[in-house]
Amino acid sequence: MQKPAPLGFGLGLRPVYYGDILDNKPPVDWFEVISENFMIPGGRPLSVLECIRADYPIVLHGVSMSIASTAPLDFDYLGALKRLAERFQPAFVSDHLCWTGVHGVNLHDLLPVPYTKEALDHVVERIGRVQDFLGRRIAIENVSSYVTFAESEMDEWTFVKEVAERADCWLLLDVNNVFVSGFNHDFAPTEFIQSIDVDRVVQFHLAGHSDQGTHKIDSHDEPVSPEVWALFAEAWRRFGPVSVMIERDDKFPPFPELLAELEQARGIAAAVAAEKIGAAA
Amino acid sequence: MKLADLQAKFQDAVIGEDRAILDSVNPSRRLDRAARFAVYSDAYRLRHASFLAEDYPMLRNAMGEEDFGALVEAYIAATRSHHPNARWYGRHLPEFLTRAEPWGTKPDWLGLALLERALADAFDADDAEPCDVGGLAGLSSEAWPALCFDFQASISLLSVVSGTCAAYEAAAIEAPPPQTASGAETILVWRGKDQQAHYRKLETPEALALTEARAGRSFGAICSMLAFRDKDDAVAERAASLLARWFGDGLIRGIRRDILQS
Numbered sequence: 001m002q003k004p005a006p007l008g009f010g011l012g013l014r015p016v017y018y019g020d021i022l023d024n025k026p027p028v029d030w031f032e033v034i035s036e037n038f039m040i041p042g043g044r045p046l047s048v049l050e051c052i053r054a055d056y057p058i059v060l061h062g063v064s065m066s067i068a069s070t071a072p073l074d075f076d077y078l079g080a081l082k083r084l085a086e087r088f089q090p091a092f093v094s095d096h097l098c099w100t101g102v103h104g105v106n107l108h109d110l111l112p113v114p115y116t117k118e119a120l121d122h123v124v125e126r127i128g129r130v131q132d133f134l135g136r137r138i139a140i141e142n143v144s145s146y147v148t149f150a151e152s153e154m155d156e157w158t159f160v161k162e163v164a165e166r167a168d169c170w171l172l173l174d175v176n177n178v179f180v181s182g183f184n185h186d187f188a189p190t191e192f193i194q195s196i197d198v199d200r201v202v203q204f205h206l207a208g209h210s211d212q213g214t215h216k217i218d219s220h221d222e223p224v225s226p227e228v229w230a231l232f233a234e235a236w237r238r239f240g241p242v243s244v245m246i247e248r249d250d251k252f253p254p255f256p257e258l259l260a261e262l263e264q265a266r267g268i269a270a271a272v273a274a275e276k277i278g279a280a281a
Numbered sequence: 282m283k284l285a286d287l288q289a290k291f292q293d294a295v296i297g298e299d300r301a302i303l304d305s306v307n308p309s310r311r312l313d314r315a316a317r318f319a320v321y322s323d324a325y326r327l328r329h330a331s332f333l334a335e336d337y338p339m340l341r342n343a344m345g346e347e348d349f350g351a352l353v354e355a356y357i358a359a360t361r362s363h364h365p366n367a368r369w370y371g372r373h374l375p376e377f378l379t380r381a382e383p384w385g386t387k388p389d390w391l392g393l394a395l396l397e398r399a400l401a402d403a404f405d406a407d408d409a410e411p412c413d414v415g416g417l418a419g420l421s422s423e424a425w426p427a428l429c430f431d432f433q434a435s436i437s438l439l440s441v442v443s444g445t446c447a448a449y450e451a452a453a454i455e456a457p458p459p460q461t462a463s464g465a466e467t468i469l470v471w472r473g474k475d476q477q478a479h480y481r482k483l484e485t486p487e488a489l490a491l492t493e494a495r496a497g498r499s500f501g502a503i504c505s506m507l508a509f510r511d512k513d514d515a516v517a518e519r520a521a522s523l524l525a526r527w528f529g530d531g532l533i534r535g536i537r538r539d540i541l542q543s
C-alpha cells in the first residue's frame with residue numbers, strides 16, 4: 001500500500017484570497033478545495049480554480065458525502081464529485097467521518113456518529129462503494145464533536161482505526177479536531193494519535209478553535225492554538241512527513257498572516273525531523 | 282437504538298423542538314445533555330441565517346436587522362436544504378416573501394430579493410463564450426432581418442416594482458430607501474465578460490426587444506414590433522444599436538438565421 005507522496009504545506013482555497021493567490025503566486029505548496037463550492041454550472045470560481053490548478057497541486061475536500069448517514073448514497077453528488085476530480089486531477093479526494101442529514105435533508109454540519117459495531121459496518125460498506133464508484137481510495141477525516149452517545153461501544157480512535165483498516169481507505173487526521181474532541185469528551189489527544197496506524201494517514205488538518213469555557217468549538221476563525229501546535233509536533237513525529245494544511249474559514253486575516261502560520265508549521269516539522277536525525281546519529 | 286433511528290431523532294432535534302434524542306446523549310463533566318446538544322441546534326440556526334445574510338445583503342440593509350431577522354427566522358423554520366451546496370438554500374426567499382405575512386405587502390422588498398437572487402444566479406450560471414459583434418460584419422443588409430440570437434444562460438429579465446434599482450443602490454450605501462413609485466420596471470441581470478454579475482434598468486423598448494429576441498424572434502420581427510409600437514421610421518437603427526449593446530455586454534452567445542425568413 002503506497003501512500004500518495006506528501007504535497008508539503010498547503011492552505012484552503014477561499015474566495016477572499018483569490019486575488020492574493022492569482023496576483024502573487026505565493027509560496028504555498030498546494031491548496032485544499034471545498035468540492036461542493038465548485039459543483040456549480042460555471043462562472044468565476046471554476047475559472048479561478050483552472051488558473052490555480054495550473055500552478056499548484058490541489059486536494060478535493062468535501063463536506064456533503066455523508067458517509068455515515070443511513071440515507072442512501074447520493075450518486076448524483078458522487079457523479080458530480082467524480083466529474084470534478086476528472087477535470088481538476090486532485091492529488092486525492094477527502095471527506096469526513098460523519099453524516100450530514102437523513103430523509104433528503106442536508107443540515108450542512110458534520111454530525112457525530114455513535115461508535116457502534118452497526119455504525120462501523122455501515123460506514124465501511126459505504127466507503128467501499130464510494131471508492132469503487134470513484135475508482136480511487138478516499139481519505140476520511142475525524143471530526144470535532146460536541147456530544148457522545150450512550151450507544152457507543154468503543155473509543156473514537158478505535159472506530160477510526162477500524163474504519164480505515166476495514167474499508168481500506170486513507171485517513172486525514174485533523175489535529176485540531178482531536179484536541180477539541182479530547183477536551184469536550186475528556187480523553188487524552190495523545191492516546192488518539194498514538195492509536196492510529198501510521199500507514200493510513202496521508203494528510204493533516206490544522207485549524208483554530210474557539211474556547212467556550214465549558215467546551216471548545218471547531219470554528220476555524222482563530223490562529224492555531226499553542227496546544228494544537230504541540231500536538232502537531234507529536235503527530236508529525238509519528239506520521240510525518242504527510243501533506244499538511246491550515247483551515248481558515250472565518251475572521252479572515254490578511255493572506256501574509258496565513259503564510260506566516262504555514263511557516264510555523266514548516267518550522268515545527270523541520271525541528272521534529274532534525275530531532276529524529278539527532279536521535280539516530 | 283438503531284443508527285437510522287438515532288439519526289432521525291438527532292435531525293428532528295436539530296431542526297425542531299423534539300428532544301427525544303437526549304436519552305442517547307451523554308452529559309459531560311461540565312455540561313448537561315441539553316446544553317451539549319444545543320451546540321448543534323444553535324449552530325444550525327446561525328449557519329442557515331448566515332447563508333441568507335450572504336445572499337441578500339441589500340435586502341438586509343433595506344429591511345433593518347429586526348425585520349430581516351424575523352424573516353430569516355420564519356424562512357429557516359419553513360425551509361430545509363436539500364442540496365449538497367448551501368449556495369441554493371436561500372433561492373426560495375423571494376417567493377417566501379410574497380406568501381408570508383407581514384412581508385407580502387412590501388413590493389419593494391420583493392424587488393430587492395428578486396434582484397439579489399438573480400445576481401447570485403448570474404454569478405455562477407453556465408459558461409459560454411460570448412459572441413463577438415464582428416460576426417455581423419460581413420453580412421449583407423438583406424441578411425439582417427432573418428437573424429436570430431442565442432443568449433447567455435446567466436441572463437434574467439426581472440419585472441419588479443418601480444424604484445427597485447434605486448432601492449438597491451441606496452441599500453448598498455446604507456442610505457434610507459427612496460420613495461417607491463407605483464408601476465413596474467424591468468431589470469436586466471447578467472454575468473459580464475469580467476465574470477461579475479451586473480444589472481441595469483431597461484427602458485420599455487429595450488425590454489420588449491430583448492424579451493422577443495430571447496424568445497427566438499428574428500431581428501426583422503423585432504423591428505416590426507418596435508415600428509408598430511412607436512410609429513417610428515428610425516426603428517432599424519434603434520434596433521441595431523440595442524443589438525450592438527447586447528453584443529458589447531456579452532449577452533449573446535450565438536447568431537442563427539431564421540429558416541422561415543431566409
Ligand SMILES: [Fe+2]
Nearest residue numbers: 141174205247
Ligand atoms: Fe478539518
